[in-house]
Amino acid sequence: MSADTERDPPSGDGDVSRKTVPDREGQSLLEVRGLDAGYGDLQILTDVDMDVAGGEYVTIVGPNGAGKSTVMKSIFGLTSHMGGTVTFEGEDITGLRPEEIIHEGIGYVPQNDNVFASLTVRENLEMGAYILDSVPQDALDAVFERFPILEERQSQKAGTMSGGQQQMLAMGRALMLEPSLLLLDEPSAGLAPDFVDDMFDRIDAINDDGTAVLMVEQNAKEALRRCDRGYVLANGRNRYMDDGDVLLNDEQVRKDFLGG
Amino acid sequence: MGIAETYTRGRQFAVTRPGSVLLALVGVVLLFDLLAGLATGQHSFSGVGSLVWDGLMRGLVVGLAGIGLSMTYSILNFANFAHGDYITAGAFSGWATTYLVAGLGRADVGALLLVGAGGSVFGGSLGIGVTGTPLAVLAGILVSGVVTVGLALFVDRTAFRPIRDADGITLLITSIGVAFALRYLMQFVFGASVRGTTAQPPAVGLYLVDGFVRIDAHDVALVVVAGALMLAVHLLLQLTKLGKAMRAMADNEDLAQITGIPTERVVRAVWVIGGGLTGVAGYMFILWKGTLGFNDGWLLLLLIFAAVILGGIGSIYGAIVGGLAIGLTASVSVIWIPSAFARAAAFFVMIVLLLVKPEGLFSGRTTA
Ligand SMILES: Nc1ncnc2c1ncn2[C@@H]1O[C@H](COP(=O)(O)OP(=O)(O)OP(=O)(O)O)[C@@H](O)[C@H]1O
Numbered sequence: 001m002s003a004d005t006e007r008d009p010p011s012g013d014g015d016v017s018r019k020t021v022p023d024r025e026g027q028s029l030l031e032v033r034g035l036d037a038g039y040g041d042l043q044i045l046t047d048v049d050m051d052v053a054g055g056e057y058v059t060i061v062g063p064n065g066a067g068k069s070t071v072m073k074s075i076f077g078l079t080s081h082m083g084g085t086v087t088f089e090g091e092d093i094t095g096l097r098p099e100e101i102i103h104e105g106i107g108y109v110p111q112n113d114n115v116f117a118s119l120t121v122r123e124n125l126e127m128g129a130y131i132l133d134s135v136p137q138d139a140l141d142a143v144f145e146r147f148p149i150l151e152e153r154q155s156q157k158a159g160t161m162s163g164g165q166q167q168m169l170a171m172g173r174a175l176m177l178e179p180s181l182l183l184l185d186e187p188s189a190g191l192a193p194d195f196v197d198d199m200f201d202r203i204d205a206i207n208d209d210g211t212a213v214l215m216v217e218q219n220a221k222e223a224l225r226r227c228d229r230g231y232v233l234a235n236g237r238n239r240y241m242d243d244g245d246v247l248l249n250d251e252q253v254r255k256d257f258l259g260g
Numbered sequence: 261m262g263i264a265e266t267y268t269r270g271r272q273f274a275v276t277r278p279g280s281v282l283l284a285l286v287g288v289v290l291l292f293d294l295l296a297g298l299a300t301g302q303h304s305f306s307g308v309g310s311l312v313w314d315g316l317m318r319g320l321v322v323g324l325a326g327i328g329l330s331m332t333y334s335i336l337n338f339a340n341f342a343h344g345d346y347i348t349a350g351a352f353s354g355w356a357t358t359y360l361v362a363g364l365g366r367a368d369v370g371a372l373l374l375v376g377a378g379g380s381v382f383g384g385s386l387g388i389g390v391t392g393t394p395l396a397v398l399a400g401i402l403v404s405g406v407v408t409v410g411l412a413l414f415v416d417r418t419a420f421r422p423i424r425d426a427d428g429i430t431l432l433i434t435s436i437g438v439a440f441a442l443r444y445l446m447q448f449v450f451g452a453s454v455r456g457t458t459a460q461p462p463a464v465g466l467y468l469v470d471g472f473v474r475i476d477a478h479d480v481a482l483v484v485v486a487g488a489l490m491l492a493v494h495l496l497l498q499l500t501k502l503g504k505a506m507r508a509m510a511d512n513e514d515l516a517q518i519t520g521i522p523t524e525r526v527v528r529a530v531w532v533i534g535g536g537l538t539g540v541a542g543y544m545f546i547l548w549k550g551t552l553g554f555n556d557g558w559l560l561l562l563l564i565f566a567a568v569i570l571g572g573i574g575s576i577y578g579a580i581v582g583g584l585a586i587g588l589t590a591s592v593s594v595i596w597i598p599s600a601f602a603r604a605a606a607f608f609v610m611i612v613l614l615l616v617k618p619e620g621l622f623s624g625r626t627t628a
């Protein structure tokens with residue numbers, strides 16, 4: 001056991017996440033309980049708990065290889081499930097396939113390769129609404145309003161766009177079904193510093209419009225500053241959970257996870 | 261200065277792309293030789309024209325048959341060696357139908373269904389052809405497509421789906437097993453003999469400088485059917501939801517899943533479309549060349565692989581263009597080399613082009 005877990009963090013130990021989620025805008029939307037998951041026989045996550053309330057903005061931070069992306073993938077049914085439950089809007093979605101989960105109202109923007117490079121921008125967005133009978137015009141308009149560059153570049157091949165534009169396209173694609181929860185895995189990765197703030201502003205705007213956000217970020221300080229609540233994950237386990245500002249100001253968290 | 265600059269640039273190109281320069285040089289020499297031959301009367305214009313036409317027809321067969329292979333490769337990530345025997349299966353099922361429709365009442369039903377195994381019935385004496393027995397041919401085309409769809413789905417269900425997530429090599433070896441099983445099953449049922457299937461089709465001669473280029477009704481039928489199917493595939497991929505999903509899946513299968521595309525359903529659709537095209541390609545191949553044997557598809561598969569790899573494996577447009585390139589090479593090469601080496605020439609061209617452009621002609625345009 002490392003020193004920091006022996007000491008009582010200000011927010012309590014890892015168990016804190018089991019306390020009921022502060023009732024902000026809605027009731028509990030996503031509840032992850034005691035999740036064990038991994039790849040094949042290799043277990044990565046151990047007893048992970050996580051909550052997101054309706055309209056809430058939650059961030060997951062932690063070192064490389066902590067299992068942050070694995071949490072996202074597990075919620076979306078893309079890993080080997082080894083124990084625990086994932087509940088969404090009161091319904092048990094543990095072990096459902098991705099194409100079933102998307103019907104429940106969760107949108108997911110993975111960390112890498114998150115656009116169809118050889119398809120046009122427009123076709124990428126259409127794929128986002130694949131499960132519907134026709135492309136929903138209001139959702140498409142809303143995406144174009146949010147990301148005007150996508151409307152301008154409609155017929156451009158996604159693979160030829162800049163990293164930032166691809167990230168917007170990936171988000172746009174995930175928003176086509178107007179999900180109540182959006183999973184974002186490192187949306188600022190690979191962006192030029194100037195664009196990082198812009199990206200965070202756009203995520204704020206999505207959240208302000210009522211979509212709950214669960215985001216993994218390497219840019220931990222900025223993410224914690226902007227979110228409602230944060231989780232610190234290490235070695236596939238919960239380490240800390242608290243309001244973003246509290247984590248940001250916690251001496252131990254700063255020292256161990258935020259580079260001082 | 262302009263000349264000096266051009267020279268420097270030319271030199272640079274020669275240094276960085278020696279392969280392209282060498283290839284261009286060889287092309288120029290061959291072209292020069294051809295022109296000299298035409299000038300001295302060693303080759304006739306109409307003779308060369310006939311070879312080009314023959315090459316285009318061969319290319320259409322290879323290209324059409326290659327689309328299905330490229331499609332399944334791009335979606336399932338394995339080279340299906342049973343593809344050649346899907347072609348043969350399409351051919352036998354379609355031709356059994358054509359024989360039956362054309363010869364009912366004139367010959368023994370069993371002999372007709374076995375496509376005249378052992379010389380029991382001859383397509384020629386039944387007068388089979390696109391002008392002589394159009395309905396029988398149409399029925400044959402339809403049945404060849406439908407039966408091959410069924411076969412492709414059946415093989416996928418029993419052989420490939422259980423090992424969907426295995427690596428490419430496992431799938432490839434499985435497909436070789438399927439290929440052998442199918443081929444020898446067909447040999448067992450239909451016999452090993454190569455039979456003539458069609459009566460001499462009517463033809464026109466197009467006058468070209470010093471003679472005629474012969475174009476027969478089956479050439480025309482091939483152009484019409486292959487052209488229509490290629491156009492249909494293009495429209496399907498570009499305009500329909502299913503086509504876009506197929507391209508999306510070829511591009512990034514994990515993302516396709518996350519996006520909610522029902523990937524197993526798309527795989528099934530790919531077998532249906534790819535299988536149908538392959539079966540019809542098999543039928544048209546036999547209609548065009550006029551003979552049918554149990555090895556036809558397997559032998560054609562070599563050229564198809566060459567075409568598909570040349571075009572950039574996984575791209576259907578690459579398969580079409582690669583097919584035409586390979587078909588033309590195989591036919592036209594006899595101007596310079598003995599015809600026994602025509603196939604070798606096609607492979608040689610493929611290898612040389614791949615040395616120059618290793619990704620294939622249409623690389624990076626998965627399916628699209
Ligand atoms: N597909 C996979 N198969 C096997 N192991 C994997 C796979 N993906 C990730 N892992 C392993 O799981 C562990 C957690 O990976 P994960 O991607 O969840 O970390 P992360 O916290 O997202 O890291 P990063 O900040 O680098 O994105 C790592 O040890 C990684 O090597």
Ligand SMILES: [Mg+2]
Binds near residue numbers: 069185
């Ligand atoms: Mg990650």
